[in-house]
Structures are given as C-alpha cells and as structure tokens.
Amino acid sequence: MTVPDIWSPTDAGEVAAAVNDALASGQTLELLGGGSRRRLGRPVDADVLLDLSLISGIVSYQAEELVLVVAPATPLAEIRTELEHKNQHLAFEPPAFGPLWGDTSASGTIGGAIMIGRGGARRLTAGGARDHVLGVKGVNGFGEAFAAGGRVVKNVTGFDLSKLVTGSFGTLCAVTELTLKVLPRPADAATLVIFGLDDEAAVVAMRQALNLLPVQVSSAAHLPAAVAPASTIKAIADPGVAATLLRIEGFGPSVTARLANLKSALADVGPCVTLDAKASATVWSEVSDATFFAAGVAPLWRLSVPPARGAVLGARLAQQLECRHYYDLAGGAIWLETSAADDAHALAIRGALQEVVAGDGHATLMRASDDVRRSTPPFQPLTPVVADLTERVRRNFDPRRIFNPGRMYA
Amino acid sequence: MLMPAANQAQMARRSEFLSALRAIVPGEGVIDDHAALAAYECDGLMAYRQRPLAVVLPESVQQVSRVLAYCHSVGLNVVPRGAGTSLSGGALPLADGIVLGLGKFNRILEIDYDNRCVVVQPCVTNVAVTDAVASEGFYYAPDPSSQIICSIGGNIAENSGGVHCLKYGMTSNNLLGLELVLIDGTIMRLGGKHLDPAALDLLGLVCGSEGLLCVVTEATVRILRTPETQRALLLGFREVESAGACVAAVIAAGVVPAAMEIMDRIAIHAAEAFVHVGYPLDVEALLLIELDGVEEEVDYLIDIVRQIGTQCGSVSTRTSSSEQQRKSFWAGRKAAFPAMGKISPDFYCVDGTIPRRELPHVLRTIGALSASYGLRVANVFHAGDGNLHPLILYDADRAGELERAEELGAAILKLCVEVGGVLTGEHGVGVEKRDLMDVQFKQADLDQQQRLKCAFDDCGLLNPGKVFPRLHRCAEMGRMHVHRGALRFADIERL
Incomplete structure (x- = not known):
C-alpha cells in the first residue's frame, strides 16, 4: 500500500479548491479531522488524505439564542469549555470513542462527533446528534460549496440536509462549518443505582422509571455483573453485582423531589445507593463512551x-x-x-x-x-430497496465517490 | 403566485387515466365529478385554488403503490394530501395532476407503552394520538395550532412544530419510523421503534420534504409522559424590547420553559375582545410563559421566572394557581387567529424565524412596513425559538389588497432572512414562499437540495411547483459543472 499524499487546507475556500483538484486529477479523498474516530466504519483506501484539522475554531456563539457555529475540527474539549462559561452544553452528550483503542489523549473534534452521528446516554430523552444540528456548510462531490439549514433553532425551509449529513461518516461532503443547537446545562444531577437485577428485571425497572413515575429520568442503563466492576466509581464496582443506573437532572429542588419519588416507587426492586452529581457525571460518560x-x-x-x-x-x-x-x-x-x-x-x-x-x-x-x-x-446490511435509495442519495452528493470511498459500504 | 403551465397533452388523456386509476382503486375511490373536486381545490392557504384532474383515495398501501407506479409509467403528476390544512399551499392541486388523498388511512395501528411509541396511519389527526394515550398518562408532544384537524402525515410532510417545540422538539424529533412509497411504487420502511438510523438518516430527510419525495403510509411516533404539573405566568411589558429581553434572561438563567409566547398590542386587544380573559390592555407586549414538570420544580421555576420578569420591567404579573386559570391565560393566545377574523375580514399569517435578539428591530421595521403598505399587522410570536407569526389584516373584497398583503408578507420574510433568520419556522415553503427561496439560499444550495429530489423522484412527478422556484432536469443536475439549463417556468399562467 502506498502512503497517501496529505493536503491540509486552511479555510473553506481551500477545501473547495482541494476537492476540485481531486476531481480534476481523478483522486479520492479520506477526510480526517482529529482522527480519534478513524477506526469506526470500514477502512478507507484513498489517494489523498484531506486533513481538515486546520479548519478549526468557534465561529460564533450566541448563548441566549442557543446557537453555536463552529468549524468542524474544533476540539470537543474547547467547545465544552466555552459552553460551560455560559452554563450550557451539547445535550446529546457526544461520546468520545478514542479510549476504545487506548487513545485517551483527546475527546476528538465536533466534526468527527457529527459525522459518526451518535449520542451518548442522554440520547434517550434529549435526542441524538441529528436533533442538534441546525445547519451545515460543506463542499460536495461536484466541487461546489453549499449551505443547508440555518442559524436559528426553528427552521423548516427546504430539505433537511443537515440530518442527512449528520452520521454520514464523511461520505457525502467535506463539512466546513456546523451550526448546532446548545441548551442549558442541568444545574444538578443524581443517579440512583439499583443492585443485583438480572437483565430482564433491569429493563422492566428502567421502563417503570420512564413510564410510571413523575421523575423524568434522563438516562437509564444496566451494567450486568460482568461489566459493573469495570466502573471507576467504587460504589458501582465494589459490590461485584449488576448495577442498574437511573439518572435525574435539573434544578436542585427538582432533582431532590424526583429522586425521592423514584426511590419510593422502586423501593422494593432491590438494594440501592445514590450517586452525587460528580460521580453521576463520571459513570454516565463511562456508559456513553463504553x-x-x-x-x-x-x-x-x-x-x-x-x-x-x-x-x-x-x-x-x-x-x-x-x-x-x-x-x-x-x-x-x-x-x-x-x-x-x-x-x-x-x-x-x-x-x-x-x-x-x-x-x-x-x-x-x-x-x-x-x-x-x-x-x-x-x-447493518440494508434491505435492497433502502440500499438502492441510500446509494442514489449518496451519488447525488458525490457522483464520483471521491469522499471516504467504502467507509460505510464496500 | 405562478404555477407550472398545465400539460395539455396530459389533460387530453384524462379519461384514459381515470379508467386505469379506477381499475386500481375501485368504487368511489376515484373522484372526477367537477362539483365534488371542488372540495379539494385548496388547502389552508385559501387564496389559491385549482381543481385537480381527479382525486384518488386509496385504502391500502398496495393501492398507493400501484397508483404511484401507474402515474410514474404515464408521467402523471401527483399531489399528496392529508387533512389539507397546510398554510403554505403544500397540497394545492395541479390541473394536470391527481390529488392522492390519504383520508382513508385514519387508523391507529398500535399503542406500545413498553417502547413509548404509537404506530399510526398518516391521516390520523395529531390530537387523536394524544387522545389515545392520555388515559395512561402519555401525550404526543408536537402540537401545531391546527392539531384538532391536521394529520400526522401532513405534520411529517411539513415537519410541524407548535408552541412547545423549544423544549420538546418538532415532528422530526418525535418521529421514529416510517413506511413510505416512492413514485415508482417501491414500498419501504425506514427506522422503527429503535433510536438512530442504521446508515444514512433518510428518515430525517423525508420529514419536512413537503410531499416532494415520497408518500408516507405509516408512521411510528414517540410519546412522552404527561408532565405532572403545568403552570403559566402572564407578564405585561410597556416595551416589546423588555419582553424580548425577558425571554433571553430566562434562557440565560438555564430555564427552558415548556412554552414562551409573546403577543403585541394589536393581538392582545383583539384576543381580549374575543375571549374576555382579563389580558392587560395598557401594555405593548404580553409574555406568556408555561412551566411544566414535577410540582416542586414548577414552583421553584415560577419564582425564578417571576423575579426575572420584575428585573426586566414587567408592569403586570399573573401566575396561574389553578388549571382553569392556566387555560384562561392560553385562551387568548389560542384565540388570536379567530380573533383577527373579528377585527378584519381577512388575515394572512406569515411564518418566519429570527434570532431573538433582533426582535425589537424586526417589530419596529414591521411597523414601518405596515404603515407604508397601509395594512395593519398583529404579531404573535413563539418567543422561545424565535418563530414570528405576523398576521396581516386585509380585505380581499378590496381590489389589490390581497396582492398588497402578499407583498407585505414577502417583505417581512425577506427581513427575517436579512437579520439572520429563515423563511419558515413551521408552515413550510409550499407555493407560498417558493419564489423567496433565492433570498435564503444560493443556487448551489438549491441545486444540492434538488439533487435529493432527483434521488427520489427523477421525473419530478411528486408535488411539482412547490418549494423550488425553478425546476431542473435531473440528468443535468447530475452532471459535473452544470449551472446552465435551468428549466424556468416559461409558459406560466395565472391561477
């Protein structure tokens, strides 16, 4: 295998130029931001590595409008810090998968998080990445710079290409800018841990917590006995038995009241402990990031x-x-x-x-x-009709298959 | 508004089409009687009317599939229709096309509390979903103002919102799965009761595609636990600016209310005269804020929001202490549209979104535009998400007033885009805003959207004349470096 050339554009204009160069010379491109999610999907054999890591930085952040505009290679850590100044966050809790391959150095870029399109544990109630992308700018496989969506939180003008680009693993276009919906960060959080349930009982308890009780659980997970000891939270790991986790978030008085409701309704289910906000944050990032x-x-x-x-x-x-x-x-x-x-x-x-x-x-x-x-x-292999339509959609972004060829399907 | 010229050759084949369609949908499922077709000649945008070639009312997905495959084979245009309540003309018929009415798809197929979802046919009304699960303490969150009559299928076509979408999302955020039919008759399923797509998010693309991509024959929607407590605050302000600042301050305090609605002076007075609920009449803006959740949370937040209101200069504050009182606070807001009918023979509802910080500037400019067009404008506003609904008051019996109202509406939407907003927050583009798409999008942006149209419907038979100001041939769209060859509506005729 030959080592691919590396092109490193520094702005959206240079990205468009790079794509047009690739089209003119018949070369394919592997799109790369921080690289922390590169081993998800199929390996890409492209002629050129299009290094987008310089297309980075917060373009604008209007906290009171709940709108954040960023360049794709902006590190998630930078975004988190910026949002925390205004007590906001990305509610879909983008997971960091670097640790799966032993890379704990970085949580990756926002572009990578949106391209894989996954949410963390709060996806259950707050929606996934798709639900928080308001607008996208990019360069398609025709070499044209285009924009979709908008910079406001409510918008139905034209087709919702932002959702399509989210989770597309870089197979539709080279993204040059993302507009995201941000939300207030919960002021407080707690997690109720119930011990010793088998899988079936745990799913029933989680359903009960979501369906029957006025508690508004934001996340619900179950760690069987073979996994719970791997948590860094001693209260979960030490008993050596299965742990069912139910997260409650919100303003302090609300969390207190809902936690009390949850405990009283699930009192008979099994022995339990409560995690404070800090331990809660740790264990839910473990759940989100696997x-x-x-x-x-x-x-x-x-x-x-x-x-x-x-x-x-x-x-x-x-x-x-x-x-x-x-x-x-x-x-x-x-x-x-x-x-x-x-x-x-x-x-x-x-x-x-x-x-x-x-x-x-x-x-x-x-x-x-x-x-x-x-x-x-x-x-997952798609049904033939969905596979056909998916391929037609992809081809209408990238007819010559220059972006991340084979990353999703061979 | 100009629609594509009817294809006379197709019109001439009407009886051939009718007998073929009757072979697929027998009995009364094909309507061709001139008088009966009148019931389908418009949707909620009643200024535009056109009788279709015929109306076809299939009863099964197989019939939908065969009807579409037939239309595809003979190049017959298809306008899908749910309850026909679109405010942007999304279901406006074409003289040379059929209306595919989904009215017979009106059953709730499954209520699945274990997975917190409901499977419905597309012509189940929005409110019927909530009604079906309310006894178990659940509801369906998107609540467009037409929810009593509008259909879930129509909601999916328009990606409908409502007053609660800042906290609970629009239709697309509450949609899990679809069964749909492509123009060539292909039936497929996207999503289901699981979260997140397996591959490309086609479900997300289809939602809000205004009937241009496919026909939905079944939907799986998410249901939520009904909040234990709902309470509302009614805050009056001497200045619209202060009301806007109050909304920003609430968000900045980390509070996401279930709803935040602003009404301006004209809207307040009209609503109060209509429903007599005790709205203050000496204020320039009324801000209605609803909080929901467990009782402890709502009580806590009511105090926070009331304090913010005072800091922002509210001159009157009322807090609901009973369900009856909460509903009375809403009664005026919900009656805003019918109330306009009392003070004006006709009104035209505009729908744009702006960054909230632009509210004072936008309302001042709308005031100036209102004066220069000589038409009154009342403003109601989903303040939490910046979705503005100026109501232009006019009299269709006066020559030129409808046209002036439309021009004023267009000027307001251009203003929304100028300040960083968009043409439509929840009503859709349809025919109404079609020719304004160039204001918001560049040609390359529209080209990319139209290529998606080509991926689904390469002959352009589904709902032509909507959303896109120009039609392109798909073969040209797929070519490299093609920017010429736009097939403008050359032979236009006025409706």
Missing part, C-alpha cells in the same frame, strides 16, 4: 433495538457467545464485546437480531481489526 471496554482488541458491537426487546436479545446473545454486554437507552442499545472471530461473530449477532426484532434494529461493529472491518460490513 470505557468499560477501553483499550481492548476484542470485537465490540453496538446494537440498536426497541428498548423493551433489549433484554431478550441480550440474553440470547449471552447464551450463544462468549461475551460481555451492557445496556444503555433503557434497553434500546446493547454494547457487546465478543471473543475474536474472523467475522467478529457478525453472522450470529445479526442472525439473533433478525430473530428477535425482525427488521426493527441494527448491529454496528464498533471495534475490530482493519482486516475484519474490510471483510465484515461494520454497518
């Missing part, structure tokens, strides 16, 4: 299913495979670390998924060697 599986090499999957079906699928997989797993999104997301296999057990996992939820869900391979991700589709 740090329980950090720095490993074993294949790691994330399954998305109807929440009420989570435990059924989890139990089936635990029976079939040598694995460790935990649930986020009240059972709607299953993180699954398996033993090594040529196909990372894709056949078994996607087979079980199909049996349990039919077409209502998907399994994404989040970590595996380059070879495995080349031979096994990391993204």
Whole structure:
C-alpha cells in the first residue's frame, strides 16, 4: 500500500479548491479531522488524505439564542469549555470513542462527533446528534460549496440536509462549518443505582422509571455483573453485582423531589445507593463512551433495538457467545464485546437480531481489526430497496465517490 | 403566485387515466365529478385554488403503490394530501395532476407503552394520538395550532412544530419510523421503534420534504409522559424590547420553559375582545410563559421566572394557581387567529424565524412596513425559538389588497432572512414562499437540495411547483459543472 499524499487546507475556500483538484486529477479523498474516530466504519483506501484539522475554531456563539457555529475540527474539549462559561452544553452528550483503542489523549473534534452521528446516554430523552444540528456548510462531490439549514433553532425551509449529513461518516461532503443547537446545562444531577437485577428485571425497572413515575429520568442503563466492576466509581464496582443506573437532572429542588419519588416507587426492586452529581457525571460518560471496554482488541458491537426487546436479545446473545454486554437507552442499545472471530461473530449477532426484532434494529461493529472491518460490513446490511435509495442519495452528493470511498459500504 | 403551465397533452388523456386509476382503486375511490373536486381545490392557504384532474383515495398501501407506479409509467403528476390544512399551499392541486388523498388511512395501528411509541396511519389527526394515550398518562408532544384537524402525515410532510417545540422538539424529533412509497411504487420502511438510523438518516430527510419525495403510509411516533404539573405566568411589558429581553434572561438563567409566547398590542386587544380573559390592555407586549414538570420544580421555576420578569420591567404579573386559570391565560393566545377574523375580514399569517435578539428591530421595521403598505399587522410570536407569526389584516373584497398583503408578507420574510433568520419556522415553503427561496439560499444550495429530489423522484412527478422556484432536469443536475439549463417556468399562467 502506498502512503497517501496529505493536503491540509486552511479555510473553506481551500477545501473547495482541494476537492476540485481531486476531481480534476481523478483522486479520492479520506477526510480526517482529529482522527480519534478513524477506526469506526470500514477502512478507507484513498489517494489523498484531506486533513481538515486546520479548519478549526468557534465561529460564533450566541448563548441566549442557543446557537453555536463552529468549524468542524474544533476540539470537543474547547467547545465544552466555552459552553460551560455560559452554563450550557451539547445535550446529546457526544461520546468520545478514542479510549476504545487506548487513545485517551483527546475527546476528538465536533466534526468527527457529527459525522459518526451518535449520542451518548442522554440520547434517550434529549435526542441524538441529528436533533442538534441546525445547519451545515460543506463542499460536495461536484466541487461546489453549499449551505443547508440555518442559524436559528426553528427552521423548516427546504430539505433537511443537515440530518442527512449528520452520521454520514464523511461520505457525502467535506463539512466546513456546523451550526448546532446548545441548551442549558442541568444545574444538578443524581443517579440512583439499583443492585443485583438480572437483565430482564433491569429493563422492566428502567421502563417503570420512564413510564410510571413523575421523575423524568434522563438516562437509564444496566451494567450486568460482568461489566459493573469495570466502573471507576467504587460504589458501582465494589459490590461485584449488576448495577442498574437511573439518572435525574435539573434544578436542585427538582432533582431532590424526583429522586425521592423514584426511590419510593422502586423501593422494593432491590438494594440501592445514590450517586452525587460528580460521580453521576463520571459513570454516565463511562456508559456513553463504553470505557468499560477501553483499550481492548476484542470485537465490540453496538446494537440498536426497541428498548423493551433489549433484554431478550441480550440474553440470547449471552447464551450463544462468549461475551460481555451492557445496556444503555433503557434497553434500546446493547454494547457487546465478543471473543475474536474472523467475522467478529457478525453472522450470529445479526442472525439473533433478525430473530428477535425482525427488521426493527441494527448491529454496528464498533471495534475490530482493519482486516475484519474490510471483510465484515461494520454497518447493518440494508434491505435492497433502502440500499438502492441510500446509494442514489449518496451519488447525488458525490457522483464520483471521491469522499471516504467504502467507509460505510464496500 | 405562478404555477407550472398545465400539460395539455396530459389533460387530453384524462379519461384514459381515470379508467386505469379506477381499475386500481375501485368504487368511489376515484373522484372526477367537477362539483365534488371542488372540495379539494385548496388547502389552508385559501387564496389559491385549482381543481385537480381527479382525486384518488386509496385504502391500502398496495393501492398507493400501484397508483404511484401507474402515474410514474404515464408521467402523471401527483399531489399528496392529508387533512389539507397546510398554510403554505403544500397540497394545492395541479390541473394536470391527481390529488392522492390519504383520508382513508385514519387508523391507529398500535399503542406500545413498553417502547413509548404509537404506530399510526398518516391521516390520523395529531390530537387523536394524544387522545389515545392520555388515559395512561402519555401525550404526543408536537402540537401545531391546527392539531384538532391536521394529520400526522401532513405534520411529517411539513415537519410541524407548535408552541412547545423549544423544549420538546418538532415532528422530526418525535418521529421514529416510517413506511413510505416512492413514485415508482417501491414500498419501504425506514427506522422503527429503535433510536438512530442504521446508515444514512433518510428518515430525517423525508420529514419536512413537503410531499416532494415520497408518500408516507405509516408512521411510528414517540410519546412522552404527561408532565405532572403545568403552570403559566402572564407578564405585561410597556416595551416589546423588555419582553424580548425577558425571554433571553430566562434562557440565560438555564430555564427552558415548556412554552414562551409573546403577543403585541394589536393581538392582545383583539384576543381580549374575543375571549374576555382579563389580558392587560395598557401594555405593548404580553409574555406568556408555561412551566411544566414535577410540582416542586414548577414552583421553584415560577419564582425564578417571576423575579426575572420584575428585573426586566414587567408592569403586570399573573401566575396561574389553578388549571382553569392556566387555560384562561392560553385562551387568548389560542384565540388570536379567530380573533383577527373579528377585527378584519381577512388575515394572512406569515411564518418566519429570527434570532431573538433582533426582535425589537424586526417589530419596529414591521411597523414601518405596515404603515407604508397601509395594512395593519398583529404579531404573535413563539418567543422561545424565535418563530414570528405576523398576521396581516386585509380585505380581499378590496381590489389589490390581497396582492398588497402578499407583498407585505414577502417583505417581512425577506427581513427575517436579512437579520439572520429563515423563511419558515413551521408552515413550510409550499407555493407560498417558493419564489423567496433565492433570498435564503444560493443556487448551489438549491441545486444540492434538488439533487435529493432527483434521488427520489427523477421525473419530478411528486408535488411539482412547490418549494423550488425553478425546476431542473435531473440528468443535468447530475452532471459535473452544470449551472446552465435551468428549466424556468416559461409558459406560466395565472391561477
């Protein structure tokens, strides 16, 4: 394999010029920001590395309008610091996946977070990345700079290309600017931890917390006994049993009242403890970033299913495979670390998924060697009609397939 | 507003089309009677009317598929229609096309509390979703003002909002899954009861596509727990600026109310005269703020917001202490549209979004425009998210007043874009704002949107004449470096 050239444009105009150069010379481009999410999806073999890391910085931040405009390579850490000055945050809690490959140095860039399109644990109630992208500027595969969306929080003018670009893994365009919706950061938070539940009981308890009680849980996760000890929060790790986590956020008096409601309603379910705001923040970032599986090499999957079906699928997989797993999104997301296999057990996992939820869900391979991700589709194979439409949509952004060729589908 | 010229050759084939369509949808499912077609000649934007070639009312997704495949095979235009309440002319028929009415798709298919969602057919009304789950303490969050009659399918086409979207999102944020049919008859499912797309977010693209990409035949929507407590504050201000500053201060304090609505003097007076709920008449702006959640939270936030109101110079403050009183605070705001009917023969509702900080400047400029066009304008405003609804009062019986009202509306929307906002916050582009799209978007921006149209409907048969000011041939759109060849509406005729 030859080492690709590296082009490093310094502004949106140079990005457009670079794309046009690539079109003129028939070269393909791998788009790269901070690189912390580069090992998600299929490996890209492109002629040129389009290094966007210099397209960085906060363009404008209007806290009272709840609108943040940033260049794509702006580090998430920089954005967090800036937002914290105004007691705001990105409510979808963008996960940092660097630690999965042993890279704890950086939480990545906002562009990377939007391109992978995933939310963290608060996605359950606050929406995902897609729900917080208001506008996008980029250069498409025709070499044209274009804009979509707007810079206000409510807008239905024209097609919602921002949602399409979010989660597109850089296969539609080279993004040069993002407009995001930001929200006030909860003043306080607490987490109720219930110990000793099996998967099925945990999913029922999480559903109860979400459905029956006036408590407005913002996140709900379940760490089985094989995973809970991996938490850095001693109160969760030390008992050595399963831990079901229910997060409550808001103003102090509200958190206190809702926590009391939650405790009284779930009093009979099992022994529990309460985590304060600080411990709460730590454990939910562990849940969001899957740090329980950090720095490993074993294949790691994330399954998305109807929440009420989570435990059924989890139990089936635990029976079939040598694995460790935990649930986020009240059972709607299953993180699954398996033993090594040529196909990372894709056949078994996607087979079980199909049996349990039919077409209502998907399994994404989040970590595996380059070879495995080349031979096994990391993204759920689509039905033929959806695959056709997806390809037509992609082609209408990038007809010559110059952006991240093969990153999503071979 | 100019629509594409009707294709006379297609019009001449009407009886051939009718018999083919009747073979797919038998009985009374195809309407061609001139008088009966009148019921479909307009939607909520009643200034524009056009009788369609025919109306087809399928009953099953297979019929929808076969109707669309047929239309595709003979190049027949299709205008999808839900309840027909669009305020932007999204369901305005074409003389040379059929209206595909989804009215028979009116069943709730499944209520799934375990996964907190409801599966509905597209012509279930918005409020029917909430009604179906209210007894179990749930509701469907998006609540456009037409929620009693508008359909979920229409909400998806327009990505409808409502007064609660700052906190609870628009339709797209509450939509989990779709069954849809492409123009060639292909039936497919996107999403389901799980969160997040498997690959590209086609669901997100389809929502808000105004009937130009596909026909929705089933939707899975998210339901939420009904808040335990809702209370409202009514704050009066001597200056609109102070009301705007108050909204900003509430957000800055970290509070996201369930709703924040501003009404200006004309709207306050009209509403009060209509419903007599005791709105103060000596203020320039009234700010209605609703807080919801557990009781302890609402009580706590009411105090915070009341203090902010005082700091921002509110001259009257009322806090609801009962559900009845909360509803009376809302009664005036919710009656704002019918109240206009009392003080003016006709009114035209404009819908743009602005950065909130521009509110004083925008309202002053609207005042000046109002004077120069000689038409009164009342303003109601979803203040939390900057969505402005100026109501232009006019009399359609006076020659030229409708046209003047439209020109004034266009001037207001241009102003919204000038100050950093957008043409539409929740009503959609439709035909109404189609020719203003160039104000907000550059040609390359519109080209990229139209390419998506081509990916779904390369013959341009679904809802032509809406959203885009110019039509391009898809073959040209797909070519490199093609910026010429715009197929302008050369042979236009006035409706």
